[in-house]
Amino acid sequence: MPGTSTNGTRLRFGRFELTPQSGELLKSGSRVKLGPQPLKVLTVLATRAGEVVTRQELKEQIWGADTFVDFEQGLNFCVKQIRAVLGDDADDPAYIETLPKRGYRFVAEVVQQKQDGNGAGGASCPATSTISTELQSASIASTTSRMAVLALVLASVLVGLYFLSLSARTPSLKNGPIRSVAVLPFQNLSGDDSQTYFADGMTEAVSGNLAQIDTLRVISRSSSMQYRDSHKTVPEIARELHVDGIVKGAVMRSGDRVRVTAELLDARTDSHLWANSYDRDLRDILSLQSELAGDIAEQVAAELTAQQRRAIGQKQVVDPAAHDAYLKGRFVWNERTEHSYLEAIRLFDEALSHDPLYADAYAGLADAYGLLGSLPSTAITRTEAMEKARAAATRAIQLDPDLAEAHTSLAFVLMHYDWKFAEAQKEFQIALRLNPNYATAHQWYAYDLMAMGRPDEGLDEIQRAKQIDPLSLIIASDRAELLMDAGRTAEGLREYEEVTSLNPNFPLAHAFLAYLNASMGDSNRARAEAEQYLALTHNGLGAELTLAYVAARSGDRATAVRLLNQLAGLAQRTGSCYQVAAVYIALSDSDQAFAWLRRSFRQREGSLILLRVDPTWRSARSDPRFDELLRRVGLSSI
Secondary structure, eight states: OOOSSSOEEEEEETTEEEETTTTEEEETTEEEOOOHHHHHHHHHHHHTTTSEEEHHHHIIIIIOTTOSSOHHHHHHHHHHHHHHHHTOOSSSOSSEEEETTTEEEEOSOOEEEEEOTTSOEEEEEEOOSOOOHHHHHHHHHHHHOOOHHHHHHHHHHHHHHHHHHHHHTOOOOTTOOOOEEEEOOOEEOSSOGGGHHHHHHHHHHHHHHHTTOTTSEEOOHHHHGGGTTOOOOHHHHHHHHTOSEEEEEEEEEETTEEEEEEEEEETTTTEEEEEEEEEEEGGGHHHHHHHHHHHHHHHHOSOOOHHHHHHTSOOOOOOHHHHHHHHHHHHHHTTOSHHHHHHHHHHHHHHHHHOTTOHHHHHHHHHHHHHHHTSOOSSSOHHHHHHHHHHHHHHHHHHOTTOHHHHHHHHHHHHHTSOOHHHHHHHHHHHHHHOTTOHHHHHHHHHHHHHTTOHHHHHHHHHHHHHHSTTOHHHHHHHHHHHHHTTOHHHHHHHHHHHHHHOTTOHHHHHHHHHHHHHTTOHHHHHHHHHHHHHHTTSOHHHHHHHHHHHHHTTOHHHHHHHHHHHHHHHHHHTOHHHHHHHHHHTTOHHHHHHHHHHHHHTTOGGGGGTTTOGGGGGGTTSHHHHHHHHHHTOTTO
């Protein structure tokens, strides 16, 4: 806790020593990490050892009597954190006793020791009910003020003083500057599980703002989110993600107000570097996110260029209802299913009904329509989905030319649907200049480069995507596919097996393993993988066509033909013609194979972009019809 003087008091209990003025907690002489709010709660309880401290008193002294937030969840979280650090048991407490519906009592013996200006201990005396100067000030401010605004201002001053004190004792970066960071899922302290999407949105926004710094590697959302509720230590997480720094935070929302706390940890030394707290109106949420990211950037980067400062600079005011619908849309979009894409589209449209100039919502629409259009689907035609994705991406760029997501979505349409690979490359490069840590841009750009006959560059891009998003199963699967297409079959096989070891129930990896083993002549393994794929997708069309391909490559022509006859109509309606053509080429029926490839061309299936490198078509490449198809897809002149 901050103080105006270097003189202060040290509180001793058990093996612990607490210095409120410096905010330092020691265990057997070694510093123990404890967040700012839990530290305040511990100080109040320890300085009033033996007394019952009511929840209302804690609210007034720490959160303020007129606080706008629901402090109950925050207090419960603080006590839980304190107990974890002290090694205390709520059922058999050695330090903190809970008095249901009343408050808490510190039951351990506490000794106060005065310190001189150099921090040396003076005479010891029993703890009294006198609390730290800061907490007294907070209590006086909260009880004398009857205006919410004034209470918030006073609270902000106290928080600012505390974090000024904290920054003054920030340890030096003994191992050099932080060059890589992961933003772990922000905790939702709003007391409402339905607000998880809001905390996730804050996590993604802070991560996205930091990702615009080209000298910093920022782990992608999908990898960081896997550590929600994880019991792993900071060094363990850092080792798994290969990062130097970890950002942790919490969000508390109440009505039209939000409070965010965040801290930065040096994972190499498991030491606390920085922390801060922010109180804002929801209309200023984008500004809050930018400010938070800027503060973290100042800690991890020795110098920020003017361009980098602009990249994470202040954002516009946003309508709270529009932003809320947008966050919900992103939350369901990340489930990556046909149903979730359709629900995301509804929510992004809702956001735009509140704010027709909300560029992020248009970018969300582009992402949702683009991925929906890449699926075999009967909900919406591929043409309709891709045209809507293009329109939304274009509108997002008009409103905000610096949105990397919008440029990436436009590039995806140009590559996957228009087959304009050079134009797509320009958009991918713009996106990566704006956000060098956007894993999806690296991932899709890899396919564009592979389609253009530049496999080494494509593999470099997919490797960058994997470095940014190391736990992403889809990126690892895509890397395995591109390794196969580049002729590095053994490496591709190892990558797929790594994916299935991480998650045995990831369907796509089993699909590719079935194709790969069939092409290598291992019929038994190929059939086992195809059947696993079939089970995981509940007899989905793609899985049944995979089984037909395996049967064809294994010499079981009767099974392959029977499946084709059953599935052909559905395949044509849903846009799976490329996969049917692959079965026919495995049956050595080139006429039917090219007939289905022509259907695939008419439906502008995205799989055609790898036609030139896909090993499935090795036996067909000498056929003049193959060259003609390459020309029509725009691949022959590349």
